Amino acid sequence: MIMSASGFPSLALGCFLLAVAVAPHVVHGLSRGLTPGGGAVAPSASAAGLCASGITIHGYQCQEFDVVTKDGYILSVQRIPEGRAGGGSTNKQPVFIQHGVLADGSAWLVNLPEQNLPLILADNGFDVWIANGRGTQFSRRHTSLSPANPEFWDWSWDELAAFDLPAVFDLIHGKTGKKVHYVGHSLGTTIALASLSEGKLVDKLQSVALLSPVAYLTHITTALGIVAARSFLGEVGSLIGLAEFNPVSKPVTDFLEALCARPGLDCYDFLTAFTGPNCCLNVSTADLFLTNYPQSTSMKNLVHLSQTVRDGGLTKYNYEIPSTNMMHYGDASPPVYNLSNIPHDVPMFLSYGGLDSLADPKDVQLLLDSLKLHDVEKLTVQFVKDYAHMDFLMGVNAKDIVYTQVLSFFKNQH
Numbered sequence: 001m002i003m004s005a006s007g008f009p010s011l012a013l014g015c016f017l018l019a020v021a022v023a024p025h026v027v028h029g030l031s032r033g034l035t036p037g038g039g040a041v042a043p044s045a046s047a048a049g050l051c052a053s054g055i056t057i058h059g060y061q062c063q064e065f066d067v068v069t070k071d072g073y074i075l076s077v078q079r080i081p082e083g084r085a086g087g088g089s090t091n092k093q094p095v096f097i098q099h100g101v102l103a104d105g106s107a108w109l110v111n112l113p114e115q116n117l118p119l120i121l122a123d124n125g126f127d128v129w130i131a132n133g134r135g136t137q138f139s140r141r142h143t144s145l146s147p148a149n150p151e152f153w154d155w156s157w158d159e160l161a162a163f164d165l166p167a168v169f170d171l172i173h174g175k176t177g178k179k180v181h182y183v184g185h186s187l188g189t190t191i192a193l194a195s196l197s198e199g200k201l202v203d204k205l206q207s208v209a210l211l212s213p214v215a216y217l218t219h220i221t222t223a224l225g226i227v228a229a230r231s232f233l234g235e236v237g238s239l240i241g242l243a244e245f246n247p248v249s250k251p252v253t254d255f256l257e258a259l260c261a262r263p264g265l266d267c268y269d270f271l272t273a274f275t276g277p278n279c280c281l282n283v284s285t286a287d288l289f290l291t292n293y294p295q296s297t298s299m300k301n302l303v304h305l306s307q308t309v310r311d312g313g314l315t316k317y318n319y320e321i322p323s324t325n326m327m328h329y330g331d332a333s334p335p336v337y338n339l340s341n342i343p344h345d346v347p348m349f350l351s352y353g354g355l356d357s358l359a360d361p362k363d364v365q366l367l368l369d370s371l372k373l374h375d376v377e378k379l380t381v382q383f384v385k386d387y388a389h390m391d392f393l394m395g396v397n398a399k400d401i402v403y404t405q406v407l408s409f410f411k412n413q414h
């Protein structure tokens with residue numbers, strides 16, 4: 001496994017439940033104040049804004065946008081309108097880049113510029129838009145609620161699919177007048193599939209690329225994954241009443257400490273045990289990554305993900321009480337996201353890893369089964385034998401293995 005400079009496992013943060021990775025020894029690393037390396041996002045990213053800290057320092061143009069979701073969240077979006085060599089944004093095809101849970105847009109920018117997906121896309125003639133989900137460092141704003149208010153955190157990935165994605169699609173489509181290519185990692189794939197299955201986004205979508213796709217979590221078999229999921233479903237002592245899951249806050253670090261003290265759980269080796277043995281992370285950028293991560297999410301979101309582990313299917317948030325489900329959904333059980341309803345002619349690229357414990361190959365197979373009615377010529381699947389979950393986001397060779405495939409997939413759509 002890849003170890004960080006100080007000897008603890010580098011953290012995999014594009015994925016969910018992974019907050020449990022923040023074992024006590026790792027938490028110390030988070031506050032250690034690392035010096036940023038040449039290619040990376042400075043730790044002061046929050047103060048500077050992502051354009052300044054991750055994009056213009058590499059010689060690229062960058063524009064910041066705010067977009068308001070239908071339920072009032074104010075999301076920060078960065079646009080890289082052209083490559084380093086210039087060329088303007090006219091007639092370029094827009095690409096929307098969506099991170100996973102406990103991460104934000106800067107997760108795509110931690111490596112050297114020539115290794116980062118957003119900058120590679122910009123240099124290859126695309127108009128690049130990076131989203132930051134609600135609750136993350138650049139998107140902790142709402143038209144009427146403060147993040148200190150528990151109501152601010154009353155959402156799960158249902159709302160990311162229903163409100164965040166459509167808001168960003170509208171912004172991009174409104175500014176460019178063009179249909180949008182989408183690329184997501186981890187939960188960024190789940191919410192796109194969910195949204196598309198409900199007929200959203202389709203009219204503004206050119207194609208969709210899913211890296212480390214997560215729809216089913218049936219095959220999470222690691223002890224830690226299972227205990228973590230169970231914890232979020234009820235035994236969460238120190239977390240009860242908490243609305244925001246902020247991985248560096250005291251209640252959460254206390255919880256993680258207690259969790260990791262359980263017999264049979266090896267948090268030290270967590271990353272490998274939980275996300276899979278990432279082959280290709282850069283030790284020093286992975287270390288730097290720890291200074292910016294993990295980003296907050298809502299407890300409700302982690303509970304929802306844990307329900308997916310428990311229940312197998314892909315459904316909306318389960319309020320666990322039939323009458324409450326009835327109130328929200330008009331049914332005693334939460335509605336299913338039926339992936340067969342994704343229009344069968346949506347061009348789709350899907351890349352998954354043989355060693356990914358979160359997007360386990362068996363679960364990806366279930367996803368592919370549920371897409372079996374999809375037009376064969378519209379579905380491109382790549383299997384990367386040696387890759388685990390985080391390699392798709394920040395593998396030093398992801399450009400050669402995965403991103404070139406994404407580029408040619410996008411370029412082949414008209």
Ligand SMILES: *[C@@H]1O[C@H](CO)[C@@H](O)[C@H](O)[C@H]1NC(C)=O
Nearest residue numbers: 037038039040282284285396
């Ligand atoms: C790893 O990251 C460091 C710091 O950004 C950089 O100097 C080094 O060249 C990177 N190594 C690889 C293999 O990309």
Ligand SMILES: *[C@@H]1O[C@H](CO)[C@@H](O)[C@H](O)[C@H]1NC(C)=O
Nearest residue numbers: 336337338339340341342373
């Ligand atoms: C999903 O939709 C397909 C086709 O529209 C239908 O045949 C199938 O029964 C649905 N599945 C569920 C679980 O509703």
